[in-house]
Amino acid sequence: MNPVRVLVVDDSATMRGLISASLADDPGIEVIGQASDPLEARQAIKALNPDVMTLDVEMPKMDGLEFLEKVMRLRPFPVVMVSSLTARGATATIRAMELGAVDCIGKPSIDHPNSFDDLPARVRAAAGARLQRPSLGRPGAVDELATYKPDGRIVAIGASTGGVEALISVIAGYPENCPPTVMTVHMPSPFTRSFARRLDGLTDAHVAEAEDGAPIEVGRVYLAPGSLTHLEVAGGAHPRCRLNSDEQVNGHRPSVDVMFDSTAKAFGSRAVGVILTGMGRDGAAGLLSMRRAGASTLGQNEASSVVYGMPKVAFEIGAVERQLAIGDMRAGILKLTSSGKS
Structure with a gap:
């Protein structure tokens, strides 16, 4: 198999060197060029035809x-954003x-010195990604929300x-009275904080990073804080979010497995x-575990997945009850959690 050919774009020579060195440790990746700004990168793309580009957010000239x-717009191919772990950098990265x-990954910092550890894996995954724009919903979705x-029931969603x-x-x-929803996505902090704010501005429901002890309620969506804690749910008369800083699971913290397992036990x-x-x-x-506990389970189908990895494994082991295209997923979730016409 041919190595993944990567173009590294960053205005800092030191950062270009760090990224290149991290990628060079993987025999399945070849750094074929570097660029210090978008103008150099444009010429390099034309001359080298890379498979993947790592791109800094803040650079000179453009x-x-x-x-x-x-x-x-002009020459779409997989791009992995490499951004500073700041509020400004996180907001730009979500955009x-x-x-x-x-995909996105944070630059090393005092608090996150090993942030490049999984950069090679993310670049290899990006090389096989499908570049597509998902539909925000099928026709008729507004009518469904009105009723x-x-x-x-609670909804638990995992993604990477x-x-x-x-x-x-x-x-x-999501409607204002959406089902209580917990979500885990593999994304570093503070990217999850910016992402939660972005989602909150796109829906009538309330979206925020989960806090330990936060009550799980209708109309609210809780996103696991990135790179810091696992998100679990606790049942009982008053369901709540639980955060813990236990070791990584499957190489991740937060881990989708941890969230799903706790949901199976609690609900x-x-x-x-x-x-x-x-x-x-x-x-x-x-x-x-959720399906065996009696929960309904959905998985994104291959055709609409950017990377058909997690949903593929789940489908192959019998965890997915039904596969849906991403454009139909919201309607599928609301149908499963609806008590009928109001």
Whole structure:
């Protein structure tokens, strides 16, 4: 198999060197070029025809987002954003994912010195990604929302690579009285904080990063804080979010398996599990636990997945009751959690 050919774009020579060195440790990846700004990158793309590009957000001569938008319009191919772990960098990175970037990773910092550990794996996953814009919903979705009445079930959603666009597709059309929903996506902090704010602005429901002890209620969506804690749910008369800083599971913290397993134990058949696009197998075993506990389970289908990894494994082990295209996922979730016409 030919190595993944990568172009590294960053205005810092030091950062270009760090990225290149991290990728060079993987025999399945070849760094074929570097560029210090979008103008150099444009020429390198034409001359080298890379499989994947790593791209910084803030660069001279042309903003990284402006450059990404041009690339996706004129010569679309997989892009992994490499951004500073700041509020400004996180907000820009979420926007980049909406524009078509496949994945994001934070630059090393004092608090996150090993953030490049999984960069090679993310680049390899990006190389096999499908570049597509998911539909935000099928015709008739507005009419469905107008008659939606929750039946008390909780929804748990897991995603990884390609998950930003997928989750936007699902949550953007959520009604104000949406089913209580917990979500885990493989994304570093503070990207999850910015992503939660972005989702909150796209829906009538309330979306926020989960806090330990937060009551799980109708009309609210809780996103696991990135790179810091696992998100679990506790049942009983007053269901609540639980955060813990236990070791990584499947190489991730937060882990989708941890969230799904806790949902299976706390809610059993009173839950719906959903696994979306992403590399690896995190969430597959947990979703199977949910199905065995009586929960309804949905998986994103191959055709609409950016990376058909997590949902594929879940489907193959029997964890997925039904596969849906991402454009139909929101309607599928609301149908399963609806008590009927109000």
